[in-house]
Amino acid sequence: MPTTIPGFHDVSFPVPVARGARVTTKRQTEIVTLGSGHEERNTRWRYAKRTYDAGGGVRSLADLYAVQSFFEARLGQLHAFRFRDPLDHGSGGPGEPVTPTDQSIGTGDGAITTFALSKTYGDSDPRPIRLPVDGSVSVALDGMPTTSFIVDLLAGTITFDAAPTPGTIITAGFLFDVPARFDSDTLDIDLTAFKAGSLPSIPLIEVFLKEPADA
DSSP: OOEEOTTEEEEEOOHHHHTTOEEEEEOOEEEEEOTTSOEEEEESOSSOEEEEEGGGGOOSHHHHHHHHHHHHHTTTTTSEEEEOOSSOOBSSSTTOOOOTTSEEEEEOOSSOOEEEOEEOOTTSOOEEOOEEOTTOOEEEETTEEEOOEEEETTTTEEEESSOOOTTOEEEEEOBEEEEEEESOSOOOOOHHHHHTTOOOOOEEEEOOOOOOEEO
């Protein structure tokens, strides 16, 4: 059975427009200053959340029309969708080709067959990757490429035909999209200003998806 995610449309924001988006990475940190002058700091989000302004990617009236049509189809802020982060959309660094050894995603135990895709930044906790791009996922077992797996493009998981043997290092490479929605129910486009060289603001925000369910 195919899977679905409530409030999410499995369609992509126009990729040519997304390439020119401005990216902001946000965290939510609470800081309390004690009477001694020391601080207590706590983060409310385990993972960063990204916001985007896709207005910088609009180059033509056709781009504006594509975004307007996409906005209408998503009913404004109601439905999330796939968005291609212009800076960070691959298992490696910017511009690097995908290889099956890019990211470590688990170790075999002889029983588990399904593993979640993730990406690690330095010494941070691995970032879950929920929306791999169809056809982009490659996998290796102890450095040896394999094709004996299937990919769930909504859950961001791979499932092997047979469980990897105990101690096997499982790695993967992939392209991925970010789940996002419009950050306003208003899309303000001034054609006169656009023709004069003023770009519109198209605010988007990353969302944390619910778990997929059987359709």
